[in-house]
Amino acid sequence: MGKYSDTRSSDSRSRRDQKVFLSINIPFQDNEKSYSKTQSSESKIPSTPSIPASKVAMNVMVAKDALEKARKAELVQKQIQEHLQKINFTKKLIPAPSSLGVKNLMFDSFGRVLDQSGNLVKTAPVIHSTLKVNRNLVVEKQKRELQIEKSEKLAKRIQQTNYTDPSLNNLKRKKRKLLKFVEPGTYIKQERQLLRQMEDKALGINKSRLIIQKKKLLDQQNQRLSALYNLQKSKDDQEKEEDEQNEPDGAVETKELNHTGANEVNFQDLNPNLIPLRTNKLENKDSWVLYFKSDDDEPFLEWWDRGVIILKNGEDPFRLQNLKKHQYITNINLNELQINEDRFNNYIEHPVKLDGKRKKGVNVPLTQLTKKERRKARTRRRQERQTTIRNNILIGLIPPPPPKLKMSNLMDVLKNQTAADPSKVEQMVKQQMEERLRAHEKRNEDRKLTKEQRSKKNAQKWQIKKNAEAEAALFTINSLSNPKLLKKIDTNAQQFHLSGTCIIMNNGPAFLVIEGSKLSIRRYTKLLLRRIKWSEYPLEDDIDASQNTCKQVWVGNVKKRSFPHWTVNYVDCDEQIEDILKPHKALHYFEMVQKYRDPLEDI
Numbered sequence: 001m002g003k004y005s006d007t008r009s010s011d012s013r014s015r016r017d018q019k020v021f022l023s024i025n026i027p028f029q030d031n032e033k034s035y036s037k038t039q040s041s042e043s044k045i046p047s048t049p050s051i052p053a054s055k056v057a058m059n060v061m062v063a064k065d066a067l068e069k070a071r072k073a074e075l076v077q078k079q080i081q082e083h084l085q086k087i088n089f090t091k092k093l094i095p096a097p098s099s100l101g102v103k104n105l106m107f108d109s110f111g112r113v114l115d116q117s118g119n120l121v122k123t124a125p126v127i128h129s130t131l132k133v134n135r136n137l138v139v140e141k142q143k144r145e146l147q148i149e150k151s152e153k154l155a156k157r158i159q160q161t162n163y164t165d166p167s168l169n170n171l172k173r174k175k176r177k178l179l180k181f182v183e184p185g186t187y188i189k190q191e192r193q194l195l196r197q198m199e200d201k202a203l204g205i206n207k208s209r210l211i212i213q214k215k216k217l218l219d220q221q222n223q224r225l226s227a228l229y230n231l232q233k234s235k236d237d238q239e240k241e242e243d244e245q246n247e248p249d250g251a252v253e254t255k256e257l258n259h260t261g262a263n264e265v266n267f268q269d270l271n272p273n274l275i276p277l278r279t280n281k282l283e284n285k286d287s288w289v290l291y292f293k294s295d296d297d298e299p300f301l302e303w304w305d306r307g308v309i310i311l312k313n314g315e316d317p318f319r320l321q322n323l324k325k326h327q328y329i330t331n332i333n334l335n336e337l338q339i340n341e342d343r344f345n346n347y348i349e350h351p352v353k354l355d356g357k358r359k360k361g362v363n364v365p366l367t368q369l370t371k372k373e374r375r376k377a378r379t380r381r382r383q384e385r386q387t388t389i390r391n392n393i394l395i396g397l398i399p400p401p402p403p404k405l406k407m408s409n410l411m412d413v414l415k416n417q418t419a420a421d422p423s424k425v426e427q428m429v430k431q432q433m434e435e436r437l438r439a440h441e442k443r444n445e446d447r448k449l450t451k452e453q454r455s456k457k458n459a460q461k462w463q464i465k466k467n468a469e470a471e472a473a474l475f476t477i478n479s480l481s482n483p484k485l486l487k488k489i490d491t492n493a494q495q496f497h498l499s500g501t502c503i504i505m506n507n508g509p510a511f512l513v514i515e516g517s518k519l520s521i522r523r524y525t526k527l528l529l530r531r532i533k534w535s536e537y538p539l540e541d542d543i544d545a546s547q548n549t550c551k552q553v554w555v556g557n558v559k560k561r562s563f564p565h566w567t568v569n570y571v572d573c574d575e576q577i578e579d580i581l582k583p584h585k586a587l588h589y590f591e592m593v594q595k596y597r598d599p600l601e602d603i
Helices: 002-024 032-044 053-093 132-160 166-170 186-203 207-246 249-258 371-395 410-414 422-447 451-462 483-495 518-531 574-584 587-595
Strands: 309-311 337-339 470-477 499-505 510-516 550-558 566-571
Touching (some): 410 422, 470 518, 483 518, 483 566, 499 574, 510 518, 510 587, 550 587, 566 574, 574 587
Parallel strands (some): 499 566
Antiparallel strands (some): 309 337
């Protein structure tokens, strides 16, 4: 078998070599017959031009490469044949499964192994060595399955009971808020949009209406252009058909080559009003006009560059374009600009440090200072005022005051200067002293309040302040038959800006209801109980003046005043008292007076 294959391969190789050399037209020199035949044929065939040596060498090289490739292919084929023979030999050695007694495997629907009778084959579980990570994953999976089973069982048990509300399971919870990062440049874009909106509003421009109008215009122009384009195309097609009919076939091809741009529309002949407007921003940034600015236009010069950046000829670009305050330029050549160095100096402006989140200070109630502390505070304020004036004089903000000349310090001020006329100097000093006194008196006069201001200030002192509670008091008097006592009670009540009433009966006894601020009530009670000596004033109707007294029935806070102003009323009976107090919802005061009993009487 091997010998036969070798001889066969050698014969095929020799034939292939002959074919290659024949394709190159190089004759075999060892074959004399063929050589003689070629010589005889050469005598018959006319002579041909000789092949150059370089071409022959190239053909030889190609032939050698082809031979090497053929040899390599044969070697590969030989190796494949030997490998196949070895495989067949091993197949013969291995016995068939039927001869060994091996039985076919049988599986049920669950993939379990069965024997020939159909019973399950018991197999021991095979433990494969795995990584701890994989084992943990298996354990976690098992735990998860167990939890799911438990939850299912619980759900079934809960459904069977009557104490659960199934609607609670479908409660919608709020989604957790995600972090939203602000991209750089968003707030700058918003600011620019707002500025543009403000500018448009100031000029009375409605941008949305303009955009709608622009879209309509564009649609109309597109329709007109498409109609013109179709007309031009139909004309060109008709001309082409006529030319093809009139001219021969050869001339049509040359015509097509010459008229490549026949279908193109000549826009120079069109009406310029039909050309559609640009929807995007202009490409030419040097142009000075910009229609329908888009939001992506970034300004070249902002409003804060005004005065800092100028043109090379020294002019202000904002003033040239007649721009208003917060307007900017988007269309200017940057090469024409320069920085205005006159606006800069060597000084640095340090901004004042401010606390961003300062808490509101708690309103601490003002403490009552003693006389000594008030004096100290006054001197401290005066010293601070003088230091500020002194510092301003040192800096040069305020001119220094002239020397304060007096008769006592005259010689100290003049020092070594000898006065030519001492009496004249003395007169000048006295004049300055008089001027200072006059200025001091004038300042005092200017500081004095007018009659109206004084009365207003006095009223503010006794009146109830905002958000302050009103106070009320109730007094009883044995007799008010003496007009002097009534005059004192009436005038003081008006001066203290009190509201209320004084009800006097015919036989003399009276009671007072007063309402006002805390201070005015305190002062008025002091007047009634301490300052007025009731026993010193003689009374009418033969009443003993020593028994005349004033007693406080009640004092306390009220939500609001019951009486609008102060009045004095004379009454004959209890019904009249009720008629006076009922409109003001103050009948309880009269009841208190009736029920009142002085605790000192029981002692």
